[in-house]
Amino acid sequence: MKSVSCIIVTYNRLDFLKRCLDHVLNQSYAISHLIVVNNNSTDGTEAYLNTLTDDRLIITNPHANIGGAGGFSRGIKTSVEQTSDDFLWLMDDDTMPEPDCLKELINSADQLKDQFGFLVSDPLWTDGTPNQMNVPLTKRFWTNKLSDDLVELEYATFVSFLFSRSSVLKLGLPYKEYFIWSDDIEYSSRLREIGDGYLVVNSKVIHETGNNVGADIITDSVNRIPRYFYSYRNLYATWRKYKGHKGALKQFLQAMLDLTRVLRHSRDHKWLRVKTLLRGQFAGFFFHPKVDFIDTNK
Numbered sequence: 001m002k003s004v005s006c007i008i009v010t011y012n013r014l015d016f017l018k019r020c021l022d023h024v025l026n027q028s029y030a031i032s033h034l035i036v037v038n039n040n041s042t043d044g045t046e047a048y049l050n051t052l053t054d055d056r057l058i059i060t061n062p063h064a065n066i067g068g069a070g071g072f073s074r075g076i077k078t079s080v081e082q083t084s085d086d087f088l089w090l091m092d093d094d095t096m097p098e099p100d101c102l103k104e105l106i107n108s109a110d111q112l113k114d115q116f117g118f119l120v121s122d123p124l125w126t127d128g129t130p131n132q133m134n135v136p137l138t139k140r141f142w143t144n145k146l147s148d149d150l151v152e153l154e155y156a157t158f159v160s161f162l163f164s165r166s167s168v169l170k171l172g173l174p175y176k177e178y179f180i181w182s183d184d185i186e187y188s189s190r191l192r193e194i195g196d197g198y199l200v201v202n203s204k205v206i207h208e209t210g211n212n213v214g215a216d217i218i219t220d221s222v223n224r225i226p227r228y229f230y231s232y233r234n235l236y237a238t239w240r241k242y243k244g245h246k247g248a249l250k251q252f253l254q255a256m257l258d259l260t261r262v263l264r265h266s267r268d269h270k271w272l273r274v275k276t277l278l279r280g281q282f283a284g285f286f287f288h289p290k291v292d293f294i295d296t297n298k
Helices: 014-025 045-049 067-082 101-111 165-171 183-191 222-265 270-285
Strands: 004-010 033-038 057-060 087-092 095-097 118-124 150-155 161-164 197-207
Touching (some): 004 014, 057 067, 067 165, 101 197, 161 165
Antiparallel strands (some): 150 197
8 A cells, every 4th residue: 555645735724734744634545744834824823733643743833934845855854754654645624535535546556567657636726627727738748547537738737746755756856936926837747757657547636726827927916916927937947957058948938928918908006017027037037946855864
C-alpha cells in the first residue's frame, strides 16, 4: 500500500480549513500524514490546529506569510525530511476532495506502474461545473490514454496534485521565490522531466473559490491587482526556462496585449493595473531563482 502525505497551505481561512481537513481525513484511501503549513494566519488558525490530536498531523507555522509558493515548498520539504511517504498530495485550504478522490489517484498510479510525473483530480466549482481558476493545459494529443480515464496534460495547478517523493529528491523543491501564482505551472512542467502528467477523470474535487471566473488583470477587483506582479514576473521566468527565447517572447507579447486591453477595457484603476503589469514584466527579465534540493544525508 502506497503511503501519502497530504500538504495543505492555509492563510486566514479557518472555516475553509476545517472543512478541508474533514474531507482529507475521511478519504476512503487513508493518508499517512497531514502536513498543514499555516502562513502566519491571524484568525485563530494556529490555536485551532493546536487542539487537534490526530497522530498523522504535522503542523508548521512560518513566522511570516511566505505565500502559497513558499508554503508548498515548506510543506514538501517537511514531508521528505520527516516522513518516508511514497507520494505527496497538494491542495489549497478551500479544496474539498470527494471521498474517493485519493483512491482514484492511487488507482491510476498503480495502473501506470508509478511511471508518471504528476496526477491531478478533476477540479469542479460548487455548482459542479469546471473551475475556471484551475483549467489545466492539455497536450496536443491528449486522448492517448482516454480509454483509461486519463487526460494527458502539459501542466496543472496545485489543487489535488499528486507526485512522488523520489521526484522531489531528483528535481528539487518548487521555487519558494515565486510567492504566489505559477509555481504550480513551473513545477508540473519540471515534473514532466520524470514522466507524463495526467488528469484522472474519476478523481473529483470541489474548489470553493469565491466565484467561477479566471484570473484577469483587466477586470479583477482592486484589492487583487497587486498580486498580478507575481503573475507576469513568474510566467515570463517559467516560459523562458521551458520554451527558451520563443517562449519568453510569446509571454512578453501576451503581456503587451494585456496592457492594451487594460487601457481599452478596464473600468477603474487603469494606472495601478498598468504599473503592476509593467513592474512584473520588467522584474521577470532579471528573475532567475535557483532550485533548492533536499540533503537527505543530514
